[in-house]
Amino acid sequence: MSTAQGARARARTAVTAAIKDEARRQLAAEGAAKLSLRAVARELGMVSSALYRYFPSRDDLLTALIIDAYDSLGAAAEAAHEKIPDADLMARWTTTCEAARAWALAHPHEYALIYGSPVPGYSAPVTTVAAASRVGLLLIGIVRDAHRGPGLAGLSVPAGLRPEAERMAADLAPDLPPGTVIAMTAAWAQLFGLVGFEVFGQFNRLVEDPEPFFRHAAARLAESVGLGGS
Amino acid sequence: MSTAQGARARARTAVTAAIKDEARRQLAAEGAAKLSLRAVARELGMVSSALYRYFPSRDDLLTALIIDAYDSLGAAAEAAHEKIPDADLMARWTTTCEAARAWALAHPHEYALIYGSPVPGYSAPVTTVAAASRVGLLLIGIVRDAHRGPGLAGLSVPAGLRPEAERMAADLAPDLPPGTVIAMTAAWAQLFGLVGFEVFGQFNRLVEDPEPFFRHAAARLAESVGLGGS
DNA sequence: GTCTATAACGAGATAGAC
DNA sequence: GTCTATCTCGTTATAGAC
Numbered sequence: 370m371s372t373a374q375g376a377r378a379r380a381r382t383a384v385t386a387a388i389k390d391e392a393r394r395q396l397a398a399e400g401a402a403k404l405s406l407r408a409v410a411r412e413l414g415m416v417s418s419a420l421y422r423y424f425p426s427r428d429d430l431l432t433a434l435i436i437d438a439y440d441s442l443g444a445a446a447e448a449a450h451e452k453i454p455d456a457d458l459m460a461r462w463t464t465t466c467e468a469a470r471a472w473a474l475a476h477p478h479e480y481a482l483i484y485g486s487p488v489p490g491y492s493a494p495v496t497t498v499a500a501a502s503r504v505g506l507l508l509i510g511i512v513r514d515a516h517r518g519p520g521l522a523g524l525s526v527p528a529g530l531r532p533e534a535e536r537m538a539a540d541l542a543p544d545l546p547p548g549t550v551i552a553m554t555a556a557w558a559q560l561f562g563l564v565g566f567e568v569f570g571q572f573n574r575l576v577e578d579p580e581p582f583f584r585h586a587a588a589r590l591a592e593s594v595g596l597g598g599s
Numbered sequence: 600m601s602t603a604q605g606a607r608a609r610a611r612t613a614v615t616a617a618i619k620d621e622a623r624r625q626l627a628a629e630g631a632a633k634l635s636l637r638a639v640a641r642e643l644g645m646v647s648s649a650l651y652r653y654f655p656s657r658d659d660l661l662t663a664l665i666i667d668a669y670d671s672l673g674a675a676a677e678a679a680h681e682k683i684p685d686a687d688l689m690a691r692w693t694t695t696c697e698a699a700r701a702w703a704l705a706h707p708h709e710y711a712l713i714y715g716s717p718v719p720g721y722s723a724p725v726t727t728v729a730a731a732s733r734v735g736l737l738l739i740g741i742v743r744d745a746h747r748g749p750g751l752a753g754l755s756v757p758a759g760l761r762p763e764a765e766r767m768a769a770d771l772a773p774d775l776p777p778g779t780v781i782a783m784t785a786a787w788a789q790l791f792g793l794v795g796f797e798v799f800g801q802f803n804r805l806v807e808d809p810e811p812f813f814r815h816a817a818a819r820l821a822e823s824v825g826l827g828g829s
Numbered sequence: 830g831t832c833t834a835t836a837a838c839g840a841g842a843t844a845g846a847c
Numbered sequence: 848g849t850c851t852a853t854c855t856c857g858t859t860a861t862a863g864a865c
Contacts, residue, residue, distance in 0.1 A: 399632070400632045402629070415848095416848050418848080419848085486630070488630070489628070533807060537805070540805075551815065554805065558793045559788075559789035560792070561792050561796070562793065563785065569715075571788070574728075582763060585756065607832095611832095635855085636857065646835080647858085648833080649832075652831075652833080657858095
């Protein structure tokens with residue numbers, strides 16, 4: 370794709386990338402709320418109006434950064450996951466979780482952008498959901514493979530949650546038991562609860578060596594969706 | 600205490616409260632990053648320098664808002680918890696979790712302030728930790744009571760986590776088994792992972808009725824620290 | 830002593846004329 | 848695309864009212 374580009378298109382992608390790089394730098398320094406097209410332009414030696422040829426608005430630049438962050442996280446998780454043998458379900462799960470944690474620690478400001486407080490006045494468009502789902506889909510795939518093997522019992526759900534569980538299963542993974550889909554959704558949120566607490570400093574002065582702590586918590590999360598022990 | 604106040608002191612608390620109220624309003628509208636002393640003063644019909652009689656700096660105002668938020672959350676959780684009979688450990692746990700969720704949904708911007716992305720350039724002082732620990736202490740108390748009863752087995756920890764587990768137990772709850780302390784810390788982070796995903800909209804278009812979903816997840820969290828079933 | 834108001838600083842954002 | 852005049856901000860020094 371990039372080899373087939375003309376010079377004009379190549380220049381355009383280069384400038385687009387430079388804009389996003391500078392925007393990410395500002396994200397780290399000032400936070401998403403203060404991201405300003407003018408400041409990005411100034412730092413790049415451009416005039417602010419020139420930026421509008423690349424991003425029609427500040428919100429569109431934000432959306433691009435969000436999609437990039439989700440994709441970067443998703444790609445990191447997928448790359449780590451691919452190296453594990455298909456049969457080792459538990460290792461596939463924990464490796465994926467650890468890759469998500471490692472990415473978040475390496476990119477705390479982009480992590481804050483996608484899993485932190487919403488940016489005031491900004492509402493993410495539907496265009497972001499595909500990228501946002503990548504880690505979740507990876508985890509679903511692992512649990513799906515576990516259910517292909519010998520009889521793995523579905524997890525139970527209380528009566529009041531039954532309709533929601535069935536609706537969610539139909540939406541997300543019709544081949545999985547509803548109780549498992551519920552447990553996976555919770556595990557997904559809980560995984561990012563653990564990651565967020567570490568990245569945002571909530572564990573400071575409390576957990577001294579977060580890596581083995583996280584490793585253990587991720588393994589227990591796997592059990593909560595029916596993988597491994599329990 | 601407040602009845603023994605003179606007129607001077609009463610006026611001072613009233614102005615302090617008005618400043619914080621207005622600051623909270625701006626928090627909701629613009630986010631913590633854009634909290635401005637001048638804007639608060641303007642809205643109150645004061646001059647910005649007058650605010651320095653009440654808060655020595657913008658960061659001190661932020662700190663006060665953070666402590667207030669933690670205390671408000673803690674008080675809500677404690678009030679809900681108090682109504683449950685001591686013997687019903689599972690209900691004490693789930694009620695506390697549900698109170699935290701309800702508070703977060705009712706105060707999303709204050710929730711973002713304490714559990715969302717860090718405010719750029721601001722670092723929370725140690726003064727905040729007492730208020731920040733209230734919910735955690737509540738949960739520890741429940742599990743402690745569970746261990747007072749008949750033989751409740753401690754949870755296992757892998758060898759690599761053993762030293763950390765023992766250090767954390769010594770710090771947080773010397774009377775609880777180290778594995779349980781680890782599990783509780785993870786459950787605490789996971790609880791706010793669930794709450795945060797809902798408050799920040801990550802469950803939009805995914806979980807239609809979050810209340811029974813959360814109720815079930817909180818009950819399963821209780822099991823993960825050794826309460827009830829499992 | 831306790832407060833509020835005026836004025837100013839240095840730094841940065843912004844809007845509009847050119 | 849550039850320049851300038853006018854905003855904002857946090858913060859301080861100072862002077863005066865109660």
